[in-house]
Amino acid sequence: MIRLCIILIVTLFVTPISASDESLVIYGSRQQALMAPLLQAYQASRGVAVRYVQDKSDTLLQRLAEEGDASPADLLLTADIGVLEAAREMGLLQAKQSQLLSSLIPAEYRDPQGFWYGLSLRARMLLYVPGRIPRFELRDYADLSSSALEGRVCMRDLKHVYNQSLIAALLARWGEKRVRAWLSGVIFNLARPPQGGDRDQVRALAKGECDVAVVNSYYFAMMLDSDNERDREVANRVSRVWPETGVHVNISGGGVTHYSPHPQLAIDFLEFLAGFDSQRLFAELNHEYPVVAGVPVSHTLMRLGAFEADFRPLALIARQREKASKVIHDLSNTD
Incomplete structure (x- = not known):
């Protein structure tokens, strides 16, 4: 059995997770304090039920691998490029292209085939x-x-x-x-x-x-x-x-899971997170740099001044x- 050290289901919904439910299921390592406002905003905007399962990244990868095609997860969100690449190499993600994401997120912060997309830096x-x-x-x-x-x-x-x-x-x-x-x-x-x-x-x-x-x-x-x-x-x-x-620079980011029951919904959520308001929330709540150009950083990050990032693609x-x-x-x- 999979040992889950910490499982936190964000209390937007309290019903058991099932792959047959018409809702977006997210496995994520990001903390509830950061994700809850974004999940609530998405639900209000789209009228879509969202369920968020929080745990450590390696535990989530293990869970996805063991669940296989029975997994209810639509999306993996985590906080390191190494984790996203490991998920890709393990066959846990699927390539999903989005014209909107490709136009908003610089090429160095996304997988060229669409397996994962950076959302903050x-x-x-x-x-x-x-x-x-x-x-x-x-x-x-x-x-x-x-x-x-x-x-x-x-x-x-x-x-x-x-x-x-x-x-x-x-x-x-x-x-x-x-x-x-x-x-x-x-x-x-x-x-x-x-x-x-x-x-x-x-x-x-x-x-x-x-x-x-x-x-x-x-x-x-x-x-x-x-x-x-x-x-x-x-x-x-x-x-x-x-x-x-x-x-x-490193990213927090996400990718559509290989057996996602709702892959288009998962991409829609990623596109929502790349929007101006969501990017601003990332910046203000967690003092991360927005991945999308033109979104202001927090006042605290402004104190740290500007820098030139390494130009090499994270992939x-x-x-x-x-x-x-x-x-x-x-x-x-x-x-």
Whole structure:
């Protein structure tokens, strides 16, 4: 049996899920607080019943695989390109083209065949404590391996999907030989064993446990905008650097499931999420960058300033993830 650690059915409907029901069924890893307003808006706009099942991404992939053609799921929504590519490779998604989505979402943030579409962006940024490190010593991801930062870098687990995605992006940019040399230097420069989440890296900076950290933009923005006074104070004590050779961005996105009972309805929902109002909600509720041009970012993200994103298609980067995992494994297990 599939072990479901956390199953949350958004309480728009409380009836059991059945593939025969005329409703849109979504499997998603995004939190209810983010998704509920979007689901309610879609239901009000279209008059369509929506059922949302929340769990961890790997559990959802396992569930889809085990359910096979009996799955009631129409759509998979998750928060990393690596997960979407894994779902595609496992045969859990179907190619579904949409003229509207292709016109709204830049090519680098969607699968060329239509297996998945990016819906919002988050950026992998560098943070530092002013006064403890000269600004000129930190300009790009490459600087994390500099001898000037020996014992001064904080990161979460290198095997975490956020860091795997960053290393996959660097493999596409630099090649394996340079990435291995770089990662060896980063590991040597760690102030402590990798631990905690992204927000814990910011807190470690404020405590003086390290001078530089690698963090996703939306975690930092959430701390800047937090109801927790301590988190706001901590976040305001550090400064950010946008890597000058191109910032690695990742997506939250979705794809129509392979055995979707209602594939057109699933595409309609994705098109709804790419609309101006939905994109604005993504930006305001979770401090993620809209994937559609012309939609304003949150005031908190405006404080972080503009950056130039890596131009390489995420589909290309995602296909480096197995190599990235091997590089991390090899170097993390070196005495």
